[in-house]
Amino acid sequence: MLATDTPQLPQFDDSMSVLASYLQSGLNERIQQIYPGVVAVRNTACYNSLPRDLSSFPLLKVYRNVDTFTPTGNTTQAVIGYCQSFPEEERIPGILRWVAKQINFLLREWAIAHKECSPRIEYNEEFRAEYRVMTLNSEPIYSLLQFNFQLMEDNLYE
Structure with missing residues (x-):
């Protein structure tokens, strides 16, 4: 086997990347209708990263928590994490709840539009949103919406 024939690790998770782009576009389009000039999602990550600083906010993280293979x-079992700085959250009160409701709508819209595609999300699936405050040395740093959902993918023999 030549060195060039060595299997390569994927640079990113295709399914998570597609969902992150879809959600970023949808959230940004929807917030423009309410708050022109405001960005709902500035950056995305497809793994559970810790933000280095607040400049990446608002940050949308879409990542896997548990895979069950058949x-x-x-x-x-996937997670959407939405990170918002406190100053921005105070500027737009209720933004985390609004984002949770929009993610719910967008995932159900995905379920209808991509019913026969991979990754699939069941329309009637129960989604769960959790709201948290991330602290450092007992000082609040940023708010985190953690949105849990399930998706299915076809056989991934690669």
Whole structure:
């Protein structure tokens, strides 16, 4: 086997990347209708990263938490993390709840539009949103919306 024939690790998670782009576009389009000039999502990450500083906010993280593999595909417990700085959250009160409701709508819209595609999300699936405050030395740093959902993918033999 030549060195060039060595299997390469993927540079990113295709399914998470597609969902992150879809959600970023949808959230940014929707917030423009309410708050022109405001960005709902500035950056995305497809892994559970810790933000280095607040300049990446508002940050949308879409990543896998648990994969269950079967011979025909896999089921993933996935997480959407939405990080917002306190100054921005105070400027737009209720932004985390608004984002949670929009993510719910966008994932159900995805379920209808991509019913026969991979990754699939079940329309009637129960989604769960959790709201947290991230602290450092007991000082609040940023707010975090953690949105949990499940998706299915076809067999991924690669």
